[in-house]
Structures are given as structure tokens and as C-alpha cells.
Amino acid sequence: MSEDVRTEIRQLPKALLHDHLDGGLRPATIVELAEAGGYDGLPTTDAAKLGQWFRDAADSGSLERYLETFDHSVAVMQTQEQLRRVASECAQDLAADGVVYAEVRYAPEQHLQAGLTLEQVVEAVNAGFRAGEQASGDRIVVRALLTAMRHAAKSTEIAQLAVRYRNEGVAGFDIAGAEAGFPPTRHLDAFEYLQRENAHFTIHAGEAFGLPSIWEAIQWCGAERLGHGVRIVDDITDIGTRAEKLGLLAAYVRDRRIPLEMCPSSNLQTGAADSIATHPITHLKDLRFRITVNTDNRLMSGTSMSREMQLLVDEAGWTVEDLRWVTINAIKSAFLPFDERLAIIEDIIKPGYDAAMAG
Ligand SMILES: O=c1[nH]cnc2c1ncn2[C@H]1C[C@H](O)[C@@H](CO)O1
Numbered sequence: 001m002s003e004d005v006r007t008e009i010r011q012l013p014k015a016l017l018h019d020h021l022d023g024g025l026r027p028a029t030i031v032e033l034a035e036a037g038g039y040d041g042l043p044t045t046d047a048a049k050l051g052q053w054f055r056d057a058a059d060s061g062s063l064e065r066y067l068e069t070f071d072h073s074v075a076v077m078q079t080q081e082q083l084r085r086v087a088s089e090c091a092q093d094l095a096a097d098g099v100v101y102a103e104v105r106y107a108p109e110q111h112l113q114a115g116l117t118l119e120q121v122v123e124a125v126n127a128g129f130r131a132g133e134q135a136s137g138d139r140i141v142v143r144a145l146l147t148a149m150r151h152a153a154k155s156t157e158i159a160q161l162a163v164r165y166r167n168e169g170v171a172g173f174d175i176a177g178a179e180a181g182f183p184p185t186r187h188l189d190a191f192e193y194l195q196r197e198n199a200h201f202t203i204h205a206g207e208a209f210g211l212p213s214i215w216e217a218i219q220w221c222g223a224e225r226l227g228h229g230v231r232i233v234d235d236i237t238d239i240g241t242r243a244e245k246l247g248l249l250a251a252y253v254r255d256r257r258i259p260l261e262m263c264p265s266s267n268l269q270t271g272a273a274d275s276i277a278t279h280p281i282t283h284l285k286d287l288r289f290r291i292t293v294n295t296d297n298r299l300m301s302g303t304s305m306s307r308e309m310q311l312l313v314d315e316a317g318w319t320v321e322d323l324r325w326v327t328i329n330a331i332k333s334a335f336l337p338f339d340e341r342l343a344i345i346e347d348i349i350k351p352g353y354d355a356a357m358a359g
């Protein structure tokens with residue numbers, strides 16, 4: 001792939017629905033915050049080596065081991081000042097990569113170690129996102145998703161928090177963490193509450209565990225979107241043959257246009273996929289599932305939206321038209337009011353692609 005195409009992807013308008021705030025810190029910021037805040041647990045205080053450490057440690061083939069690396073980023077996100085800085089840098093880094101709309105998630109319950117309240121956590125992160133948007137010349141809109149950890153018992157409280165801040169930059173709710181042994185139905189109360197409140201939520205499902213997790217997320221919990229959802233391919237036979245047969249669940253997901261928040265590089269690290277070339281995202285694209293491309297954790301995967309897209313172009317034969325399609329899919333699937341979604345598609349995404357494709 002030529003240098004021109006690389007530059008072109010960076011300049012294309014991009015949308016990101018699945019990115020973790022605590023999985024996207026700059027290594028140098030972690031080092032600085034650890035030093036200033038007295039956290040001495042980092043494996044190294046050299047920023048470049050620390051970045052490499054995260055990529056290597058996350059490259060374990062197991063979601064559980066991958067998740068252990070978050071201890072270090074979460075450790076330096078415990079004061080309002082730390083949270084504001086990390087959120088502001090996140091918005092700026094995404095904008096610099098050409099992301100025009102991002103939903104960034106984090107688990108407020110993980111940021112209480114120094115005595116903050118849940119409300120103080122959300123307000124600090126919101127302030128950081130607003131500062132980062134401004135510093136980027138308002139070239140990006142960032143919304144927060146509040147995550148509850150699936151092994152814990154705070155989901156209803158976090159769901160209430162998401163509803164409380166729905167008009168102040170919080171667009172929805174999610175559950176994350178180890179999937180095996182922690183089915184979405186453990187948190188049914190939270191999801192039923194959100195449905196009664198007309199609130200939006202997505203669920204990490206079908207990443208480290210298979211179809212039952214996806215089925216519960218959609219048919220018991222009412223998830224609007226799926227985080228990853230990559231194991232939906234287990235319900236499709238003869239995939240890649242052009243004579244595929246969809247099982248009932250896969251057909252439902254496609255028929256209802258349920259968005260799949262797919263994260264190719266992250267899946268390679270946790271063992272959910274073997275390579276970019278063979279990642280199910282390309283088959284699912286060809287079958288016209290409503291797929292989106294996402295980063296998941298930019299720090300742990302050493303990635304960006306441009307990089308994920310470039311990998312799909314270089315290793316899985318994607319075209320610029322495919323990138324345009326998944327970008328429009330993402331905006332259509334955003335937890336934003338319909339008129340705002342339409343405006344982003346018509347005023348930013350389509351003109352941005354038209355200009356790039358004409359040039
Ligand atoms: O890909 C993931 N699957 C499940 N949980 C995840 C993934 N990436 C990050 N997390 C967890 C670790 C973070 O501390 C938490 C909130 O962002 O979400």
C-alpha cells in the first residue's frame with residue numbers, strides 16, 4: 001500500500017463506537033501521572049518501553065490476561081485532575097486521527113480508589129472530553145458510555161448514573177470484563193431499568209464466549225448493539241463460500257440490522273481471531289451484516305482507527321468504498337438523536353469521502 005493511501009485513510013472522516021478510555025492512554029502520560037501521584041507499580045518508567053510492555057502483555061491469547069494490564073492504567077485515573085487530562089488527551093488523539101464522532105467507554109466504579117464519588121468521576125471525564133473537543137477545534141464530537149463490570153454488582157447503580165447524565169454527554173451504557181462465567185442476564189435488572197427509561201445500551205458479547213452470550217444479550221437483555229459479536233459466525237455454515245446458511249440467531253442479527261462493534265486487532269490479542277486476513281469481519285461485511293470497525297484499546301493494541309482500517313485494506317482486501325460503508329454504518333448505529341446522526345452523515349462523512357475519492 002502506497003504512502004498516499006496511508007495518508008488518505010488518516011484524512012478520511014471516521015466514526016468510532018467502541019473505544020475504552022482506560023485502554024487508550026498515552027504511555028508518556030501514564031509515566032507522568034504515576035510519578036506525580038506516587039503510583040510505583042509500573043513495570044517500567046520509560047514511556048516507549050511501557051507502550052511496548054502493554055502491547056506484549058496484552059498479546060496473551062486470553063481475555064482474562066489481557067484485562068490484567070488495565071490495573072496500571074486504572075491506577076493513574078483516580079483523581080478528577082487525572083481523569084480530566086486522560087479524557088482530554090483521548091479526544092485530541094482521536095481527532096488527530098481523523099475521528100469525527102466517538103463513543104468512549106469506561107467503568108466509573110473503577111475510579112473510586114482515592115475517594116471520588118461516581119458523580120465526580122463522570123463530571124471529570126465529561127469536562128475532559130469537552131476540553132479535548134475544544135482543543136481540537138471542535139473537529140470531533142465525543143460521547144461517553146458508562147460501563148459496569150460484569151463480575152461486580154454495581155450495574156443498576158451505573159445504569160442510573162448513565163440516565164442521570166444522559167443530557168450531559170453520556171450517550172449510553174455497557175457491560176465489560178471477563179465474559180466466560182458472567183452472562184449478561186446477571187445484569188437483567190439494569191437492562192430492564194434502562195429499557196423503561198428509553199435509554200441506549202450495548203453489551204460486550206460473543207468475544208471470549210460464544211452464541212449463548214450473544215443470544216442472552218439480544219433476546220433477554222435487549223441490547224441495541226453488540227460489543228465484538230464476532231462469534232456470531234458460529235451460527236453460519238459454509239462461511240466464505242457464497243452458499244452460506246445463517247442459523248436463526250445470525251439471521252435475526254442481520255435482519256434486525258443489529259450493529260456489531262468489531263475490533264480486529266484486539267481480537268487477535270485475546271485469541272478471538274487468528275489473523276486480520278481471516279478475521280470474520282470480512283465475511284460478515286460481504287454478507288451485509290451491520291458491521292463497524294473499532295479500536296477497543298489503542299494502548300494495548302498499539303492501534304488507531306486509521307491503523308485498523310489500513311490493516312483491513314492491506315491484509316483483507318478492503319476498498320475505500322468498504323471503509324465508507326462501515327463509517328456510515330457506525331453513524332447510523334450511534335447513540336445520538338436521529339437528526340444529529342443524519343447531519344454527520346450528510347455534512348461530514350459523505351463530503352469527506354467524495355473529496356477523497358475524487359482526488
Ligand atoms: O475487549 C474487552 N472485553 C471485555 N472487557 C474489556 C475489553 N476491553 C476492555 N475491557 C474492560 C477493561 C476496562 O477496565 C473496562 C472498562 O473500560 O473494560
Ligand SMILES: [Zn+2]
Pocket residue numbers: 018020176204227296
Ligand atoms: Zn471492549
